[in-house]
Structure formats: structure tokens, C-alpha cells
Amino acid sequence: xxxxxxxxxxxxxxxxxxxxxxxxxxxxxxxxxxxxxxxxxxxxxxxxxxxxxxxxxxxxxxxxxxxxxxxxxxxxxxxxxxxxxxxxxxxxxxxxxxxxxxxxxxxxxxxxxxxxxxxxxxxxxxxxxxxxxxxxxxxxxxxxxxxxxxxxxxxxxxxxxxxxxxxxxxxxxxxxxxxxxxxxxxxxxxxxxxxxxxxxxxxxxxxxxxxxxxxxxxxxxxxxxxxxxxxxxxxxxxxxxxxxxxxxxxxxxxxxxxxxxxxxxxxxxxxxxxxxxxxxxxxxxxxxxxxxxxxxxxxxxxxxxxxxxxxxxxxxxxxxxxxxxxxxxxxxxxxxxxxxxxxxxxxxxxxxxxxxxxxxxxxxxxxxxxxxxxxxxxxxxxxxxxxxxxxxxxxxxxxxxxxxxxxxxxxxxxxxxxxxxxxxxxxxxxxxxxxxxxxxxxxxxxxxxxxxxxxxxxxxxxxxxxxxxxxxxxxxxx
Numbered sequence: 001x002x003x004x005x006x007x008x009x010x011x012x013x014x015x016x017x018x019x020x021x022x023x024x025x026x027x028x029x030x031x032x033x034x035x036x037x038x039x040x041x042x043x044x045x046x047x048x049x050x051x052x053x054x055x056x057x058x059x060x061x062x063x064x065x066x067x068x069x070x071x072x073x074x075x076x077x078x079x080x081x082x083x084x085x086x087x088x089x090x091x092x093x094x095x096x097x098x099x100x101x102x103x104x105x106x107x108x109x110x111x112x113x114x115x116x117x118x119x120x121x122x123x124x125x126x127x128x129x130x131x132x133x134x135x136x137x138x139x140x141x142x143x144x145x146x147x148x149x150x151x152x153x154x155x156x157x158x159x160x161x162x163x164x165x166x167x168x169x170x171x172x173x174x175x176x177x178x179x180x181x182x183x184x185x186x187x188x189x190x191x192x193x194x195x196x197x198x199x200x201x202x203x204x205x206x207x208x209x210x211x212x213x214x215x216x217x218x219x220x221x222x223x224x225x226x227x228x229x230x231x232x233x234x235x236x237x238x239x240x241x242x243x244x245x246x247x248x249x250x251x252x253x254x255x256x257x258x259x260x261x262x263x264x265x266x267x268x269x270x271x272x273x274x275x276x277x278x279x280x281x282x283x284x285x286x287x288x289x290x291x292x293x294x295x296x297x298x299x300x301x302x303x304x305x306x307x308x309x310x311x312x313x314x315x316x317x318x319x320x321x322x323x324x325x326x327x328x329x330x331x332x333x334x335x336x337x338x339x340x341x342x343x344x345x346x347x348x349x350x351x352x353x354x355x356x357x358x359x360x361x362x363x364x365x366x367x368x369x370x371x372x373x374x375x376x377x378x379x380x381x382x383x384x385x386x387x388x389x390x391x392x393x394x395x396x397x398x399x400x401x402x403x404x405x406x407x408x409x410x411x412x413x414x415x416x417x418x419x420x421x422x423x424x425x426x427x428x429x430x431x432x433x434x435x436x437x438x439x440x441x442x443x444x445x446x447x448x449x450x451x452x453x454x455x456x457x458x459x460x461x462x463x464x465x466x467x468x469x470x471x472x473x474x475x476x477x478x
Contacts, residue, residue, distance in 0.1 A: 005193060006071045006094045008104050008111055012036035015068045019084055020075025021048035021058070024098040027156035028073045029056045031101065034162075035111055040066055042084060069093050073101050076152075076186035097190025099183060102157035104193070117176035118161055120194075121308040122151075122183050124225045125202030125234075127355040128301045129153075129182045131293065132202060134329060135305035136180040139322030143314045147178040157181055178312060185221040198311040199225035199249075200232040200304045204240055205354030210376040219243065232307045234300055235264070255303045257296055265303045272303055277310040286320045293328045297358040331463030333359060336470045341440030342367075344431070344470045347447040348463030353382040356449035360386040363443040367434045369466070371397035372450030379449055380406045387411035392437030394419065394430045398454040426455060427462070431469035 014037055018029045021043040030053045032039045042062035043049055049058030064087040065072060072088045072095040080086075088095050096104075103120070106112040123132045133149045140147035150160040160179055181196065188194070204219055223243050226233065231249035235241040236256050244252050253263060253276045260266030260275045260282070267273070270289065273282035291302045306319045314322075328334065331348040338344070347359040352375070360366060360382075366389045383406045390411055395403050395418045407416055417433050419426045434444045446466045456462040 100191040120196035122196035142322035198230035350447040359447035427465035
């Protein structure tokens with residue numbers, strides 16, 4: 001990757017390459033074409049190159065940038081060792097991601113620098129990012145702000161800064177546009193100059209190690225969110241606390257599930273309180289019992305959203321109002337139905353062991369539906385810590401053998417059933433098998449601890465398959 005920072009205004013009339021024709025890639029292509037660049041989009045799938053924006057050229061299976069390429073904007077899933085990106089780096093062409101493109105768009109010298117001000121409030125972590133940015137958007141909107149949740153949550157950031165994405169609130173034009181930005185480790189890796197007004201690292205655990213090559217590089221990518229003016233992090237985890245302490249941010253704010261010290265937000269006698277942005281006395285923000293999703297992970301997410309909103313000047317009363325209005329998105333721990341006293345819970349968003357641990361912790365007796373692509377993570381600690389909750393396990397997906405081996409070591413008395421590949425309806429088979437294992441009072445929990453792309457289009461598709469399978473069971477009460 002070139003160390004020279006490419007000026008976007010210098011791209012007019014010059015060749016630019018977008019690697020990947022997904023949502024963020026197409027949004028980048030539209031923005032670059034609007035800028036007047038000669039845009040080529042490369043992808044490995046021909047069907048993704050069919051409906052490109054006007055004036056944008058598609059290339060299938062490209063392994064080298066077109067001659068004269070001035071900049072490559074890569075989709076987040078493309079690894080640094082992809083042949084096309086290696087060729088770009090070898091040629092001295094800068095490679096950035098779509099959030100970095102959005103950052104430069106409104107930075108001094110960018111094409112949007114003269115427009116309305118934009119404030120970035122960034123969130124990353126292994127688990128809880130989407131819930132936190134949703135909470136943050138709700139809080140900001142409760143305060144009358146022109147706010148949009150964007151980034152890895154759905155709306156590309158380049159659309160948000162150009163005004164092309166996200167519903168505009170009635171407050172539009174009266175102040176800065178507030179961006180509640182979910183940032184994955186991939187996006188942060190490709191965003192070398194991004195410096196949010198405030199950034200939060202919620203937590204860290206093994207995930208995406210196949211992409212980053214190891215835990216050190218994964219954490220280094222995540223830590224980039226803490227390089228702005230205010231750094232916020234969950235300090236109950238020593239590794240995250242150390243990362244916050246090493247941050248270059250002028251101001252550092254800790255989040256704790258216990259009583260907060262000065263400079264922290266935490267929980268005091270069942271109430272979320274702020275000791276970072278007020279006076280000497282704790283400021284009450286919300287009752288922990290009112291937070292949804294319930295439980296410690298949801299409370300930590302709420303503390304993070306509150307801290308970032310407080311950076312933006314939101315009052316404690318507005319924080320409370322926004323958190324009350326927030327409704328968790330689908331596939332994040334919702335009860336789908338009940339059959340014969342057995343509840344069925346969809347936490348398909350638990351795409352790594354850390355997220356699955358949070359899901360399992362909320363239930364004393366679980367028939368667990370798990371499996372998929374582990375992406376280099378280990379499930380040993382997850383299973384050893386939660387074996388006492390398991391009354392049965394149904395395994396799906398490519399890496400189910402790794403789950404089975406850990407279960408045989410750490411939960412040898414728990415019945416295990418595998419649904420092998422090739423079944424026409426693997427989730428239907430899994431749900432029916434799990435239902436047969438469960439007794440009244442148990443929970444059948446879809447919290448796979450793994451990615452879904454081996455069998456499904458994504459975690460939402462997997463969650464919908466679970467819900468559809470539950471609906472086929474007799475006498476489903478909702």
C-alpha cells in the first residue's frame with residue numbers, strides 16, 4: 001500500500017478501480033463516477049457485474065489494475081493477499097476501503113469538504129457492534145439530531161456522507177450530520193487515515209483470524225477506531241483496557257459493568273451512570289432492567305452508545321429516551337415461539353464464539369444449534385465454560401467436527417446430533433431434532449458461534465430459515 005495519500009479531487013478523468021461489486025463497492029463506484037473518475041469494477045462473479053451504474057465498466061476475474069490506475073477502493077472482504085490487491089501494491093497504487101473513501105470525501109480538500117459538517121462516532125468490537133450503533137442512532141434521534149446508522153450495519157458510509165443513504169431527520173441542516181458508524185476489522189484495516197470524533201472498542205475475542213493471520217493483527221486493526229479525539233472502550237477485559245491505555249486519543253473513557261471510577265461509565269445499584277462527562281457526582285442515564293436486549297452484553301452496548309452520544313453533547317434525559325425507544329434488530333436473541341413449554345430463540349447474529357457465549361449465558365438449560373465456518377477461531381473455551389447449560393447439541397456446517405471434538409472433551413455426557421451437508425433443509429432437520437431433545441422449560445437456541453456462508457446467504461438468511469423451521473412445528477405459541 002502506498003504511503004502517499006491520494007487526493008480525491010485529483011481523480012477527475014483518471015482511471016480508478018473498485019474491487020468487489022457488493023453494496024459498498026457499488027456505492028463507491030457511484031461516488032467516484034460522480035467525481036468524474038473513469039471507474040472500473042472488478043469481481044469474481046459475473047452476475048454481480050450485470051447492473052453497474054452508468055458510465056462504470058465491469059471486469060470479471062481481473063488480476064492486475066488497468067493501466068494508469070490512480071486508486072483502488074476495495075470491498076472489506078477482499079484480503080490483502082488477493083492477487084489483484086497484491087498487484088496494486090506492487091505497482092505503488094494506494095488501496096483503501098469504502099469508509100476511508102467517505103472519510104476523505106468530507107475531509108479538507110475532499111469534494112464534500114464545503115458541505116454540511118459530519119461527525120463520525122465509530123463502533124467496533126468482536127460482538128455487539130450492530131446493537132450499539134442502533135442504540136446510538138436512536139439516542140441521537142431522540143435528541144433531535146440528524147443521525148444515521150451506517151457502515152457495516154447496512155448503509156455505506158459514502159452514501160451517508162453524500163446524503164444518498166439513510167432517512168433524513170427533521171433536524172437536517174441545523175447541525176452536523178451524526179454518523180453512528182459500525183466498523184469491522186476489515187474496514188478499519190483499509191482505513192489508514194480515518195480518525196472519528198469518538199471511537200469505541202467494545203470487546204475483543206478470536207474472530208476472523210484466517211483473514212488477519214492472527215490475534216495481534218486482528219486487534220491492531222480494531223484499535224484504529226481509538227485514534228480520534230475521544231477513545232471509549234470496555235475496561236473489564238484486561239486486553240481491551242490495555243488497548244485503551246495505549247491509545248493516542250487525548251481523552252480516554254472506560255466502560256464497566258461495575259461501579260464506574262471518575263472518567264468512566266458503568267452500573268451503580270442497577271442504574272447506568274456517567275462519571276465521565278458530568279461533574280463529580282454520577283449522572284443517571286437509564287435503568288439496567290429496561291435495556292433491550294437484556295443481560296450484560298446489552299447493558300455494555302447501551303453504555304457505549306451513551307458514551308458516544310455524550311461526546312456529541314446529548315443530555316442524560318435524551319440518552320434515557322433514546323434507549324427506551326430502541327428495539328433490537330432481528331436475529332439477535334429474539335424469542336420466536338414456544339412449543340410444549342420449550343422456547344425457541346434466534347441469535348443467528350452470534351457468528352463467533354464470543355457472541356455465542358453471551359447468548360448461552362442468558363439461559364440455564366439449552367439445546368444448542370451451532371456450527372458453520374469458524375474462520376480460525378477456537379470453540380474450546382466457549383464449550384468448557386458453558387457445558388453445564390447444555391442438555392443437547394445439534395451441529396451444522398463445515399466446521400462441525402471442531403465443535404464435536406470440543407464437546408466430547410468438555411461435555412462428554414451431552415447428546416450430540418449432526419446434520420451433514422447435502423440435506424435439502426438442514427435447518428428444518430436441526431430444529432426438529434433439537435425440539436425432540438428439549439424438555440419443558442428448556443430453550444432451543446440458535447447461536448451458531450460461526451459464520452453462515454457455507455450453507456446460507458448470510459446470518460439473516462440463516463435466522464429466517466430457523467424461524468421458518470420453528471413455524472412448521474405443531475402448536476407454536478408466539
